[in-house]
Amino acid sequence: MALHCTPSISLDETELEESFVRSSGPGGQNVNKLSTAVQLRFDVRRSPSLPNAVAVRLMKLAGRRLTGDGVLVLVAQQFRTQERNRADARERLAALVAEAAVPPVPRRATRPTLASKKRRLEDKSRRGAIKRGRGDTSGE
Template sequence: MALQCTPQIAIDEGELEENFVRASGPGGQNVNKVASAVQLRFDVRRSPSLPNPVALRLMKLAGRRLTDDGVIVIDARQHRTQERNRADARERLAALVAEAAVPPKPRRPTKPTLASKTRRLESKSRRGAVKRLRGDAGSD
C-alpha cells in the first residue's frame, strides 16, 4: 500500500523507513518501557516516486528535517500509542510533499503608476529642499 500525497504522487511503502524509539512525552507508566515514538525516514534524492522539480522544492521546504544525504527525518512523539504516532508522521510527510507539489506562482514584473512616480519625485524634491536649507548661513 502506498502513501497517497496528491492525486498524482504516491510514495511506495518500500521507500519509507520507520524506527521506533522511546518517547519523552506522555505515556504514563509505559513511557520508560514502550518505544512509542516514531522516526520516519524518506530518501528524497533517490525516490523514483517524486518528479525532479517536486523533489527539489521538497528538499528546500524540509529545512532542518533534511540530512546532508537528502533524507527527510520526521519525528512523531506527540501521542501515547505507536500507531497514532506512526499515522501522524505519515500525515506530516504527505502534507509536506503535497505542499512541495504545488509549483510557485511566477512573478510578473509591473511598471510603477504615474501617480507613484509623481509622489516619489515630489518627496525627493522636498527632501532636497530640506537638505539645501541645512547649508551654511552665508556671510553676514
C-alpha cells in the same frame, strides 16, 4: 499500500522506513518503558515516485530535517500511542510532498505607475522638509 500525497503522486510503502524510539512527550509511567515515538525516513533523492522538480522543492522545504544524503527524517512524538504517532508522521510527510508539488508562480516584472512615482517623490520631499526643520535653528 501507498501513501497518497496528491492525485498524481503516491509514495510506495517500501520507500518509507520507520523506526520506533522512546518518546520525550506524554505517557505517564509508560514513558520510560515503551517506544511510542516514530522516526520516519524517506529518501528524497533516490525516490522513483517523485518527479525531479518536486524532489528539489521538497529538499528545500525540508530544511534541517534533511540529512546530507538527501534523506528526510520526521520525528512524531506528540501522542501517547505508536499508531497515532505513526499516522501523524505520515500525514506530515504527505503534506510536505503536497506543498512541494505546487510549482511556484513566476514573478512578472511590472513598472510603477506615474501616480505612484509622484506619490513617492512627494513623500520624500515632505520627509526631507521635516528633517530640515529639526537641525540647528541658530542661523535664523
